[in-house]
Amino acid sequence: MFAEERRNKIIQFINAGQPVKVIELSSLFTVSEATIRRDLQELENLGLVQRTHGGAVSVQLGSELSFQDREVFLLNEKRDIAATAASMVNDGETILLDAGTTTREIARALCGRKLTVVTNSMDVAFVFAEEPDIEVLLLGGTWRKSINSLVGPLTNAMLKLFCFDKVFLAANAIDCTLGATTHHLAEAETKRAMLQAGKTTILVADHSKFDKKTFTQICSLDELSMIITDNGMNKDTLDIINNYTQVVIAESTTL
Known part of the structure; x- marks a missing residue:
């Protein structure tokens, strides 16, 4: 052949x-x-x-990586993004970490700090199991087993009780016109509730997520305070997105 x-x-x-x-x-x-x-x-x-x-x-459209695949896909880039995100968090703040492999890397980068972290991810919460100075609140809701997250009406109702200093949001795809999107309708609704609860809303996404669309919209790009990505992002896409929101390129730590 x-x-x-x-x-x-x-x-x-x-x-x-x-x-x-x-x-x-x-x-x-x-x-x-x-x-x-x-x-x-x-x-x-x-x-x-x-x-x-x-x-x-x-x-x-619609092909979602398994959690195991996403866990190792562009791992160095995710760690660079996480380091940049963690550097923006001040001790004493209350932050929300969305479910996702990049947000879990942010959690790891925040270990040793003094914070309050709210999350809908059991994996993110577990990162802080041995952290005495990080108070963790795990949101309730419907267990989405494929990514170990909690979503749905109960989660959304709880989010209305809070006002976070910073929200770190994940997405499956980002399109210049449609904005941030995800594969799962209930997950999109929960992500929108997260955005509404944040003073500063930051989307974290590696370069592979851009110029793609998935099933349902989370938000338009101008609803975000900032996007943090890695240096593999297409320059033309970067120029377009900068018209809608600030884009921060994480510095590479890989030799």
Whole structure:
């Protein structure tokens, strides 16, 4: 089988909503894992797939990475974003951390500080289990098991009781026209309630989230106080988004 034919087959698998793994494709096509990785890299360069840890998924509407894949995808970039976000938090503040892999990295970067943290993420809350000077309030609600978060009417009702110094929000995709979007309707409603409860609202997102749309809108870009992203962001997109809100590029700490 020629490389072009193999890559077309890979695209067919992915566009059918089926995430692919390098090891499985290697066995299926009887080629080396290195060959499959080159295939996936080429397809990603063409904007046809999005690579994950050990495989790839569709870049089309509705393809949501598993938590395990998102956990390691662009991890260094997420840590750079987290360090920048944590530097903006002052001791004694009350902040809200949304559920997500980047916000969990923010939680890790805040360890050792003196803060009050409210979150709808059990994973974020657990980061602070051994932190005596960080008071944690875990919001109630419906357990969204795939990402270990709490969403829905009960969560939204609780959020109306608070006013946070800073809200750090996550999103699945950011489009210059539509704004920040997510795959899940109830999650979008909870994120909107978070925004309404914050004095300063900061979206944290690595560069892979931009120029994409998913199922439902969270907010328009001009509703945000700021976006923090990494230095892989497309310059043309950066120029457009700067017309709506401030964009902060996190400094890379990777050698």
